[in-house]
Amino acid sequence: MPIINGLDRHQLTFSSLEATIATDNDVRFIDAFIDKLDLQQLGVRSLTSSDKKKEGRSSFSDSLFLKLYLYAYLNGIRSSR
Numbered sequence: 001m002p003i004i005n006g007l008d009r010h011q012l013t014f015s016s017l018e019a020t021i022a023t024d025n026d027v028r029f030i031d032a033f034i035d036k037l038d039l040q041q042l043g044v045r046s047l048t049s050s051d052k053k054k055e056g057r058s059s060f061s062d063s064l065f066l067k068l069y070l071y072a073y074l075n076g077i078r079s080s081r
Contacts, residue, residue, distance in 0.1 A: 027071060034067045 021027060044062055072078075 026074060030067055030070050030074075034063050034070070037063075039063060039066070 039062055044066075
């Protein structure tokens with residue numbers, strides 16, 4: 001039976017997502033822009049806590065979905081798969 005060897009520890013590097021994304025990338029503008037918006041004033045209706053399911057994983061914030069949608073639209077991405 002063959003033995004599975006692990007990775008050499010000296011090959012692993014740790015980096016953050018902030019260090020990977022350039023400072024002039026569009027995603028930084030989208031993030032800052034959506035964070036400044038008042039979504040309730042714009043008419044974005046989120047599910048109230050009474051309407052949400054009590055079991056399972058909690059839902060993501062509406063601003064996160066708006067950021068994803070705007071980024072995909074600006075980059076011509078039609079699917080999130």
